[in-house]
Amino acid sequence: SVFIKKINKNLSLWAILNDKNEQSILSLVWKDERGQVSIDFEPIISDVIRNKYCDDCILSVVSTVGNADKKISSHNDVKNLSSLPPLNTEVFNNGLILRNYVDPQLLSLISIDLKPLLFIVGVFFGLIIFLFINLYIKRQLSLHSLIVKGVIRKEFIPYYQPIINVKNNRMYGCEVLVRWWFNKKELISPDDFIPYAENSGLIIDITDVLLEKTLTQLSSLNWQKSTAVISINLVPEQLENKQQIRKFVDMIIKSSISPKQIAFEITERMSFTDLDKAAIVIDYLKAQGINVKLDDAGTGYGSFSYIQHLNLQSLKIDKMFVDTIGTYDHKLFVLDSIIAFGKKAGMEMIAEGVETKQQSDYLLQSGVYLQQGFYFSEPLKFEQFRHYFQRDQAKI
Incomplete structure (x- = not known):
């Protein structure tokens, strides 16, 4: 015991x-x-x-x-x-x-007994992995071909989300967001195709369609008679291709909208491969009067190195940081630091993802008066945005 x-x-x-x-x-x-x-x-x-x-x-x-x-x-x-x-x-x-x-002989005997079982298990899991990879590849190939067809059929359409100057409650401009109107019957969420389109390079063709439709639609609103700015997202790969950017500039010049009313936003989801080449392209855009903004600031690859190397003067504060307002999340200190940096550098700052009055008031008190989010408006189809723009212009 x-x-x-x-x-x-x-x-x-x-x-x-x-x-x-x-x-x-x-x-x-x-x-x-x-x-x-x-x-x-x-x-x-x-x-x-x-x-x-x-x-x-x-x-x-x-x-x-x-x-x-x-x-x-x-x-x-x-x-x-x-x-x-x-x-x-x-x-x-x-x-x-x-x-x-x-006894080592026992281990050998057990090993011999286990080999057929291990072989069967290996084949079984190998087959599952093969089927999974095969299904994934087929899905990607299918998605690739569907996007290509969508580009040819011009199924990718712009939605417009207003950006508000809360000092005077007027529209500063809008961000153009892509939606896929598949077969003109089903609206597909950006989360279902944008990541693949960016990684495969198809985003370049989608941007061509999007920019063309945006310039046509907003020209019909006499956008050029306003001071509002149109923001369009680009990936770093596009800003490293001067030939591609010249094509965009030619499209803008041929429209009735002034290049000064266009801004390109660099998303931080992907990194630059050649910052020197991108700096040359961005200087070319600035010479045309087109501004370049840093999107999703603080969430991706080297925000501050981009600002310094590419001489950017505008940044957009990501929703991740705006969501911390009114909480004890440590990222609130990051938000305050980004704002302090933007002020010190004399940068234009736009806050994305504003959803409450508390968030809007906090940002305004912190000096960020250009704001965008569901608190003001969700992304709008063109017909909805037409009415929104016309009401805003009637305030003049």
């Missing part, structure tokens, strides 16, 4: 109601006229293996810390297994040490 109290809770105990006491590491036995109860201390897996393969190919030894050579209990070491390195050693909190020794 003293020994049982010291046994670690991780050891197994079970009672065997028979009169046999063979092949045990350590047994406690009670016997009287009614019969015998034996408690054996041994992992049951040892008995299973031993009974299947051999009687003397597993040796378990119990000793104490500081007396590793003094065995408390062990099986009869017929094959002198204790001269081999132990297969595993367990040291328990009560000072007991359990060592298990295994």
Whole structure:
């Protein structure tokens, strides 16, 4: 009973109601006229293996810390297994040490038995992985072809989200957001195709369609008679391609909208591969009167290095930081730091994702008066935006 109290809770105990006491590491036995109860201390897996393969190919030894050579209990070491390195050693909190020794021939036998099972398991999981990869590739190929068809059919359409100057409650401009009107029946969310389009390069063709439709639609509103700015998202790859950018500039010049009313936003979701080349392209855009803004500031690749290297003068504060207003989230300090940096650098700042009056008021008090989000308006289809723009212009 003293020994049982010291046994670690991780050891197994079970009672065997028979009169046999063979092949045990350590047994406690009670016997009287009614019969015998034996408690054996041994992992049951040892008995299973031993009974299947051999009687003397597993040796378990119990000793104490500081007396590793003094065995408390062990099986009869017929094959002198204790001269081999132990297969595993367990040291328990009560000072007991359990060592298990295994005949190498037994390991070979088990390995031979397991090979067919492991082969079957390997083939099964290999087949699952193959089917998953095959399905993924087919989906990507299917999505790729559907996007290509969508570009040809010009299924990608602009939605417009107003950007408000909260100092005078007038519209500063709008951000153009792409939507996919698939087969002219189903509206597909940007989250379902934008990541793939960006990674595959198809976003360039989508932007062509989007810019063309945007210039046509907003020209019909006499946009050029206002001072409002149109913001369009580009990926870094596009700003490293001067030929592509010249094509955009030509489209703008041919429209009735002034280049000064156009701004390109660089998304931080992807990194630049050549900042020097991008700097040359951005200087070219500035010479045409087109502003370039840093979108999602603080969430992606090297915001401040972009601002410094590319000489950007406008940034958009991501919704992630705006959401921290009124909370104890540590990112609120990041928001304040971004705003402080923008002020110090004399940058134009626009806050995205504004959804409450509390957020709007906090940003205004912090000096960020250009704001965008559901608090003011959700992204609008052209017909909805037409009415919004006309109401705003009527305030003049």
